[in-house]
Amino acid sequence: MRAGDALSVENVSHRFGKVEALKDVTLSVPRGAFTALLGVNGAGKTTLFSLITRLYDNTSGVIRVAGHDLRREPSRALARLGVVFQSRALDADLTVMQNLSYHASLHGIPGRNAKARIADVLAQVDLSGKAGARVSSLSGGQSRRAEIARALIHEPDLLLLDEATVGLDVKSRAEVLALTRRLIAERGVSALWATHIMDEIQPDDALVILHRGQVLERGLAADIAGPNGLTRTFLDLTGVEAA
Numbered sequence: 001m002r003a004g005d006a007l008s009v010e011n012v013s014h015r016f017g018k019v020e021a022l023k024d025v026t027l028s029v030p031r032g033a034f035t036a037l038l039g040v041n042g043a044g045k046t047t048l049f050s051l052i053t054r055l056y057d058n059t060s061g062v063i064r065v066a067g068h069d070l071r072r073e074p075s076r077a078l079a080r081l082g083v084v085f086q087s088r089a090l091d092a093d094l095t096v097m098q099n100l101s102y103h104a105s106l107h108g109i110p111g112r113n114a115k116a117r118i119a120d121v122l123a124q125v126d127l128s129g130k131a132g133a134r135v136s137s138l139s140g141g142q143s144r145r146a147e148i149a150r151a152l153i154h155e156p157d158l159l160l161l162d163e164a165t166v167g168l169d170v171k172s173r174a175e176v177l178a179l180t181r182r183l184i185a186e187r188g189v190s191a192l193w194a195t196h197i198m199d200e201i202q203p204d205d206a207l208v209i210l211h212r213g214q215v216l217e218r219g220l221a222a223d224i225a226g227p228n229g230l231t232r233t234f235l236d237l238t239g240v241e242a243a
């Protein structure tokens with residue numbers, strides 16, 4: 001692990017019975033960087049996120065968030081982490097403000113600070129005018145941005161985003177991706193962006209290619225893509241065409 005990595009995963013494996021979902025996975029997310037985790041269905045992206053968030057117990061290797069070992073200092077590690085799950089984490093029947101107030105209190109942010117904090121995160125995701133709106137009334141893209149606001153409420157160092165653009169139209173997809181990149185540039189947060197969509201990756205992104213539970217490549221996207229481009233390289237590495 002390099003000093004200053006927002007996330008480091010070293011030699012982590014995970015099994016579901018006979019299925020080896022992760023095999024000796026090592027990767028890192030530098031501070032203040034956008035890191036793409038590219039893999040097709042079944043690659044192991046969600047399993048990795050479930051270990052980092054402690055939904056599953058990690059019994060091999062070491063995972064550190066902002067330098068905190070997830071097994072030795074779980075509370076400190078998780079306090080530095082914000083997660084945007086594939087499935088919805090906000091209550092559709094409540095307003096954006098009610099949802100965020102609830103999550104602020106879960107993180108122990110006192111009421112007097114919570115209002116200012118919620119106003120700040122809503123401004124960060126361009127939803128300042130939607131505090132009083134029910135989540136069910138939001139568009140798909142607004143709803144994802146509200147989920148990102150929820151993940152930012154406790155000022156994490158690292159955002160994990162698990163296929164955050166799934167189900168969105170092209171315009172909303174671009175907005176959510178641009179927002180994440182902006183948060184990195186302006187707020188210094190780091191992001192691990194799990195995706196199966198090549199178009200979401202830029203040449204100067206850090207990239208990890210995960211396939212059938214194994215890291216096949218990690219480095220600068222432009223270097224991994226080489227002269228043949230990322231689509232061809234991915235196909236050559238995996239034998240599978242990504243989207």
Ligand SMILES: Nc1ncnc2c1ncn2[C@@H]1O[C@H](COP(=O)(O)OP(=O)(O)OP(=O)(O)O)[C@@H](O)[C@H]1O
Nearest residue numbers: 016019020021039040041042043044045046047048
């Ligand atoms: N709870 C589970 N029980 C048994 N096998 C599982 C379980 N969860 C995942 N797997 C298996 O582990 C492997 C990795 O799955 P995982 O969901 O982590 O991949 P993924 O890259 O997130 O794919 P997707 O994009 O489809 O979610 C797959 O072979 C999957 O079938």
